Amino acid sequence: MLVAGLLPVGAAETLHNGIVLPSPWPPPRTAKQMTSGEPMPVPYLAQPPAVIPVDVGRQLFVDDFLIESTTLRRRFHRPEYHARSPVLRPEMIWEKSTLFAFAAPFSDGVWYEPKDSTFMMWYRSASVRTCLALSKDGLNWTRPALDLLGTNVVLKSNRDATTVWLDHDAANPAERFKLFEARTKKSPxxxxLRTSPDGRQWSEELVVSGPSWDRTxxxxxxxxxxxVASVRGHDHTAPEPVHRLRNYFEGKTAAAALAWTQHTDQVARGNGLPNDLQPWVGADRLxxxxxxxxxxxxxxxxYNLDVFPYESLSVGLFTIWQGPDNETCKTLNLHKRNEVLAGFTRDGFHWDRANRTPFLPVSEDPKAWNAGNVQSVGGGCLVVGDRLYFYCSGRTMHPTDVGATGLATLRRDGFASLDAGATPAALTTRPVRFTGRHLFVNVAAAQGELRGEVLDSAGQVIAPFSQENCPPLKTDQTLAELKWRGAADLAKLAGQPVRLRFHLTNGSLYSFWVSPDANGSSRGYIAAGGPGFTNNVDTVGAAALTAARNLPASSSPQAK
Known part of the structure; x- marks a missing residue:
């Protein structure tokens, strides 16, 4: 029987970036492949589309998908923890117990609500309650009184991991916020699924999934x-049992995404069924x-995989467990070492993880708030002007067991850059197609310069879009327009395959995009939103920079 909202097996799709999904989808994988220790192959990097449409979002250089040739050098970056971290500590009675204190997301979510210009954070308390904190600047958080007792508790349940998602496309306003709660009333x-119009008052349980494990x-x-459900799985068939990997399930509606029937252990034993849980991804030897x-x-x-859309691709926050096991932690009075690494996917399933430096690392100082067990949040990050805000949980055993919420910030689009030194270097894209008019870049070249040119299918410069006609950008901006003398914009090139070539000296190039608007809107996805944006798509461009500058002065994203 096909559950309403489930996708038919084998339906072929062409994505916004020209990638054609194979049939069946999701593609078959086995638990053995997940636990082999080998990195996941990425088919679209081996065989990219002949022409890549670039109308959706900023185009990031986290991989070679867009690159035909280059003499630039890729460099990966990670956020820096804000000097004010942790920005939320356990202070209230319900955030403390005799065993530990905790006030941090366990995925949960941090979102920007454009209706009242508020940062909203859902988090777990030590009493296993779901709580809500609010902020006007992302740094200073308050606990609203939401019940007769004056607490900020929004749900009382036997919860484990929870994901909160702000659904800007919800047809029913009462379902604008969605909450997926991994809980146990009895094993397994x-x-x-619950819904809410405002993130404060939640419905009763509307749908319950098939069997799963806690960190889903x-x-x-x-x-x-x-x-998409990122379902924690086990594999007890491996020579050494693997207790933490990911299975995949998708549906057209939130309810349909819970409609699996198999237990993850069945999938690990090779007994998977079509249109049910499918093996997805695990840690590997790198x-x-x-x-x-x-x-x-x-x-x-x-340990966990939180995923979020950012501009033209999806970012995965891979929480990598490095041990020790829970019993050893208890005996030695320490926390498991979980660190968050970043991965990227352009088809929603296959992960490119070229950089294995922890993206949100633990501190090597045992007294630091993030000495152990750092984990990501639902929604991924917020776009605050020129910066991306990544919230995370961290724990310490000094002087007692405490879990708190930290903040790390990164340059917008700053996951990776392509760099040049004093010797001029260049990058030529694969053939791309666009319908926009204005070419924008995110570039740091205050001590150098960036120029661009446009080539036809034969590799010849299309007049007047030559390097010589392009006034150099000598700037450090996350939104800057490349222009050419002799042309108001790129309108006459719209719809035809062209290559873009960037010439860079003493600088870093993070992204490019072709906007229909002079304000530089990318029409890409902006994760959990941010000041100035009206929904989950960038339709405002430079106006979001102005909105972020108008935040309270204390919210300036200075990091250490």
Missing amino acids: FHVA TFFWNPFRRVW DPRHPDPRFNKLPPQL
Whole structure:
């Protein structure tokens, strides 16, 4: 029987970037492939489209998908923890227990609500409650009184991981916020769906999933308009049992994304069924191991995978478990070492993870708020002017067991840059097609310069779009327009395959995009939103920079 909202097996799709999905979708994988220790192959990098449409979002250089040739050097970047971290600590009675104190998202979510210009954070308390904190600047958080007792508790349940998603496309305003709650009333775990018009008052459980494990999360894939479950799985068939990996399930509606019937253990044993849970991804041999010699022989495992859409692709926040096991942690009075690494996918399933440096690392200071167990949040990040805000949880055992919420910030589009030194270097894209008019870049070249040119299918410069006619950009801006003398814009090139070539000296190039608007809107997805944006798509361009500058002065994203 086909559950309403499920996708038919084998339906072929062409994505916004020209990638054609194979049939069947999702593509078959086995638990053995997930636990082989080998990185996941990425078909669209081996065989990219002949012409890549670039109308959706800023085009990031996190991989070679867009690049035909280059003499620039790729450099990956990670956020820096804000000097004010942690920005939320356990302070209230319900955030403390006799065993530990906790006030941090366990995925949950941090979102920007454009209706009242408010940052909203859902988090877990020590009493296993779901709580809500609010902020006008992303740094200073308050706990609204939401019940007769004056607490900020929005749900009382036997929860584990929870994902909150602000659904800007919800047809019913009462379902604008969606909450997926991994909980257990009796073994095994299941996930329950609730909805809310405002993120404060939540419905009863509307739908309950098939059997799962605790650390199960969800996300919306807007490129294919499907909800996806990132379901924690086990594999006890491996020579060394793997307790943490990911299975995949999707549906056209949030309810349909919970309609699997199999237990993850069945999938691991090779008993998977079509249109049910499918093996997805696990840790591999390139992931970091625990630096402590007592634990560095433990193979890393994938503790969690939070996913979010950013501009023209999806970003995965891979929480990599490095040990030790829970009993050893209890005996030695320490926390497991979980660190968050970043990965990228352009088809929503296959992950390119070229950089294995922790994106949100633990601190090597045992007294630091993030000495152990750093984990990501639902929604991924917020776009605050020129910066991306990544919230995360962290834990310490000094002086007692405390879990708190930290903030790390990164340049917008700053996951990776292509760099040039004093010797001029260049990048030529694969053939691309656009319908926009204005070419924008995110570039740091205050001590150098960036110029551009446009080539035809034969590799010849299209007049007047030559390097010589392009006034150099000598600037450090996340939104800057490249122009040419003799042409008002790129309108006459719209719809035809062209190559873009960038010439850079003493600088870093992060992204490019062709906008229909002079304000530089990208028409890409902006993760969990941010000041100045009206929904989950960038339709405002430079206006978002102005909105961020108008935040309270204390919110300036200075990092250490």
